[in-house]
Amino acid sequence: MSYHVVETQSFWDSVNALRKDALKNKAALLDTMSELRLRPFQNNKLNTHGVGEAKNGHKIYASDVGGRRSDRRVVWQLFNRTIVLLLFGNHKVYDRVKGISIRFDPQVHTLTVIEQNPESGEDRPYHLGRRPDGAGQLLMAWSDKELREFGFPDHLVTHLRRLNHDDELLAMEDLLGETHFERCYNLIAYGHPDGEKAAAEAARVRELEVNPTPPPATAEDLDFERQLQDENMPAWFTRTEPAFLEEIMGRPIEDWMIFLHPDQRTAVRRSYQGPALVRGSAGTGKTVVGLHRAAWLAQRNRTQRQETQNRLIRTEEDKTRPVLFTTFVKNLPPVFKSLYLRLPSALSGEVEFNHVDSLAHRICREAQDWPSPNQKKVEEAFSVAYQQVVVPGSRLKRSGFTKRYIREEITAVIKGRAIEVLDEYLQIARTGRRVPMDQNIRTEMWRLREAWDKEMSERGVMDFPDIRLRALRHARRLKQPLYSSIIVDEAQDITMAGLLFLRALVNAPHPEQDRPDGLLILGDGAQRIYPGGFTLRQAGLEVRGRTTVLNINYRNTGEIIEAAMAMAGDTPVQGLAEDYLRAEAKADPVRRGPSPLMVDAGNTEAQLDELVRRIEDLTKQDSNIGPGDVGVLAPNKKLVNKIIARIKAARLGVQSLDDYDGRGNSLIKVGTFHRGKGLEFKAVFLPGLTKNQFPMPPSKHKTVEEANEEHLLQISQLFVAMTRARDVLVILYNHQPSQALVWVTGHFNHQESIATQPNATMR
Structure with missing residues (x-):
């Protein structure tokens, strides 16, 4: 089971205090944080060791950043399966962390990092004691009192407090004098004013517990963990360090593709009493929200599974089913699976990744229905049917529609909308199709559909839209749901029949009675690249009150998205839930380039x-x-x-x-x-x-x-x-x-x- 990691403001400030060092070793810091999520104890990459107790009585642990030879450590506390990162730095942070604790105030629903004031010895909220913006960051890890204890006189402490970078320290060499300059340099380089050997000896003394094991969780631990994972926690408690974001952007694109901005966290953990929609224009992070939600749902399932294992009698309802992450685009599921497995909390086997057509084919086979999607014979059947129906003088012939457009009408509208009878086709609004068709043309189109079906039946083959329809019928007869939750990405390009099929899989045996957190739909009508379309209301899905709109573009620079929007123009968009102009859905970029x-x-x-x-x-x-x-x-x-x-x-x-x-x-x-x-x-x-x-x-x-x-x-x-x-x-x-x-x-x-x-x- 993986661990949940929370980064405190004090942690990010200590990263910031060693900015140059952190930029150089940020990849190692990222790897350490990932390893902590997977296996914080008994892990040779981390060499986790105990370093004493904090003021709250909880053990303090330190883990290596960059291997055993590195002198950089992440210092943390554990609350059941939740790790709270408190500080980052060299061995000096071992002393400082013992004056830190975490408190929860139920009246204002706030978790606060408390640190002992080094001047007065009294406790105070950490954020009240932070250095003001503009203060030097080079020596932020040490208080004025500690600097004086290291032998720096008051007038030099004042100068040292203004330093941001080590090159500024070099410029002060004459002012400091040889002895003070060397001690300050040692402090920054090794964490001890007497140099590397003294730092190593101090570290040896402080590492009190080697190779520890996870301590048993107390009731207080469980309560703290619940509060720490509450999605309503104030935003200041954890934040994203800008320089850290720069490091992520410099890593392989696959790391960037799973980065979740703190502002997107609520969409990941929100609970819904029915089907829900997350929409937003290009670059707003719909897919990454979906992947992180899949991990969150899987973790919730994991907890439920552990609870049911303790029951003497278990029912079918107690069975924990996997989460499905699906899309219409067939090359995306293996990509999404690989990205998902890069998430620290992700475990293989808890989330299934599959595209809709592959899933439909499987459901048919499991129902002893063996469809054969032989495309060559499907094309042949359509050509024969076309010649039978679209003859000189027929309304379809006189309409001027191309053969391709006519075929798309059948696959994307008639079969794509799961229309079973002619009367329904005569009445529907053909969402996504801009060419009008009167009832006479629609009637002839229906005749062509029937002729095509007949020709395919005689050849023993089936087109993919037909397989989806067959799978929908089988799914509606299921006695139990196949999945605990289904997340549908790029939903604007799926057909309505495909969405109804997925809805039936998660809601069985009552395909139209939606389960809480059962179906999450991710999509943007402005990015539809296939013919046809539909609205969620046409599919019988209501998402009012359960729609999240992402309106910040985290991916593209402003220059790229502005060029793309200008090219596309302010055209009307038929969205999944509502119609709008493309410019109305523009998301604000956060970067320029x-x-x-x-x-x-x-x-x-x-x-x-x-x-x-x-x-x-x-x-x-x-x-x-x-x-x-x-x-x-x-x-x-x-x-x-x-x-x-x-x-x-x-x-x-x-x-x-x-x-x-x-x-x-x-x-x-x-x-x-x-x-x-x-x-x-x-x-x-x-x-x-x-x-x-x-x-x-x-x-x-x-x-x-x-x-x-x-x-x-x-x-x-x-x-x-x-x-x-x-x-x-x-x-x-x-x-x-x-x-x-x-x-x-x-x-x-x-x-x-x-x-x-x-x-x-x-x-």
Whole structure:
């Protein structure tokens, strides 16, 4: 069982006090915190040891940061399975931590860190004794009294208090004199004014208990743990250190993709009495909220399982079922699983990751129903049915709809909405479809659906929308739920039949009686990249009072999201719960950066060469961006294959997004706009954005309405691709950029090929 870790203000202040050291060793600090969550005791990586008792009578433990040879420690206390980090630093913090305790005031519902005032000896709330903003941070770990005890006179203590960095100390060498300068340097470097040997001896004396085991939890421990994990705790008790965020941003992109900002914590731990919705525009962290919620639900299940194990008689209701994290995009579940397992509290096997079609196929097989999704025969069946129904003079023929649009109407609307009878199809609002259809055309469309079903039946095959419908029927007959909770990511691209299927799995045997915390839906209608659509109300799901709107963009720089929003325009969006204008859902970015870049490469082959050169230059110039942090997204599979071949020819590592499973590596990721859905990269390159290549110009055989609907869908796809970029966005084209970008070029910097601009840089 994993441990819950809480970081106090005193911990972050001690990190800040050793800022230069912390920046150098922050990766080690992150690893130590992760190890504490997994195994704080009997762990050779931590070498946890007892160092005495605090004022509250609880044992104090210290764990190595950076291995046994390092002199840096994290000092903490334990309350059952909750670790409270109190201080970070060298061995000197062992003495200081003994004057710290934690108190809970039930009247004001506040947990407070209490520290002994080194001047008066009286207790005071830690935050009241903190150094004011602007005070020096270099010696923050020591009080004025302690500095005087080390032999520094009052007038030097005043000067030392102003220091922020060790280079400022070097500038004071003459003022301090040789002896005081050496002692101050030793204090900063080793934690003891007499140097390294004295610090090591002091540490040896202080490490009272070697290789301890977890102490038994007391009733007070359990009460403290409950208070510490209360989601209503005041925000000042734990905070996110800005420099610490910088370190996370410098680590592999997979670490960033699971970072939960404190402001998102409430959405993770909120309890719902029915289905709930988390929505927000690109970059607001819907997926990371979902992953952390999955971990929280799994931990709750773990506690419930332990409680039921003590019962002499157990019923079917006592069975703890897994959490399901699912999506419509088939390449995302292995990515999400790998990201989830990076979470400190995550254990394998408690959360299932699967995409909807795979899950539907499994449910059919378990019901002894063996669907065969042979796509070649499915296509053949549709062509035969089409020739039978869409004949010269028929309403569908005269409508001007393309064969593709007609097929999508059947798969995305009729079957996607789980419509069983013609009368229902004649009455529904075709959400997501902008081309009007009268009842005569709909009637003929229904005839084509029936003819297609007949042809598929004769061939013994089934299309994926049919498998979802079959799985929905089986799920509605289940006697027990298969999952304790289901989290649906990218829900705007799932069909209504797919969502009803998931709802039945978690609510069985009463598929329409929603369980508390049963179904969480994550989505953004502005990022829909597949035809069709529906609203939650059409699906019979009510989320009023259970909707969380994320309105801060943690991913993209302001320059990237502003360029993407300008490109997409202020178009109407049909959301899952309500309709709105795209600009109304804009989230505020928290970071700024360089403007995205547009590069005129001249021709397609030159684009590929330019792409390789710029990736090589970027990863060499920016130490925070490695090849594995770079994504190349293209409008179509043909261009994807060319890009992969060219990168391989340059002897660089490359990986198709079809094969990416979320585990960090040093390979450049390449895929289509669709395959980039749900992912993010530090740097994104978008080649192939040339006029009349993307979006594709409408063919003369398409109606204006159909062409407009297709154009808006392609704009949404480009918006998704652009917003995969966290820090760097580069668009490549030949001579004239895409017509989707021509009116927003002011949001971009512009360059020609590196070959003609040898001094050009990425940033």
